[in-house]
Amino acid sequence: MEEIYVNREIREMLIELAVKNKTITYARLNTAADAGYNFQDPDERDSFNEDLEAISMSEIKAGRPPLSCVVVYKSGSVGKTILESLYAMCEAPFDLNPETDKPNTKFLKSLQARCHEYWIIADNYKKFGPKKY
Numbered sequence: 001m002e003e004i005y006v007n008r009e010i011r012e013m014l015i016e017l018a019v020k021n022k023t024i025t026y027a028r029l030n031t032a033a034d035a036g037y038n039f040q041d042p043d044e045r046d047s048f049n050e051d052l053e054a055i056s057m058s059e060i061k062a063g064r065p066p067l068s069c070v071v072v073y074k075s076g077s078v079g080k081t082i083l084e085s086l087y088a089m090c091e092a093p094f095d096l097n098p099e100t101d102k103p104n105t106k107f108l109k110s111l112q113a114r115c116h117e118y119w120i121i122a123d124n125y126k127k128f129g130p131k132k133y
Contacts, residue, residue: 009033011055012130014067018119023072023112053085060093064128065118069111078108086111 010033017024030037030048037048056066066089072078078086080103087103090096090111101107118124 007033007035007051007055010035010051011067014055014070015119015125015129017070018065018067018112018115019125021112021116023070023076025074026071029071049082053089056086056089060089062128063093064124065111065115066090067115069108069115072108077105083108 010029013024013029013033024032026048027039029035030039035048035051037044039045039048052068052071056068059065059067066086068082069086083103087096087101087107091098094114119129
């Protein structure tokens with residue numbers, strides 16, 4: 001059964017970034033994917049974040065790390081709300097312990113590392129990565 005993604009192009013870009021162990025800002029991803037969101041409009045910003053969350057939820061349900069962890073602010077960080085959302089998505093599937101694992105910069109870096117480690121495995125990339133049409 002083929003997996004369905006909210007925005008295949010964004011997902012594929014995020015995989016390529018994960019392979020290279022790089023991050024991208026929200027604005028640059030919006031532009032590079034030609035997604036067309038107007039970040040001046042709070043509703044469109046929310047919609048963009050919802051798309052990223054849907055991509056990550058799909059990945060987590062398939063047993064893979066959340067790709068949205070490679071999307072950051074210009075400072076290289078993410079907001080508290082986004083960190084808490086990532087943490088909530090990952091808590092059960094990655095067996096996180098609320099006493100030792102906190103939604104902070106260390107947690108974000110560990111997710112980014114997990115994402116990179118997953119996607120540099122050639123079999124994972126070939127099986128679940130971008131499809132060449």
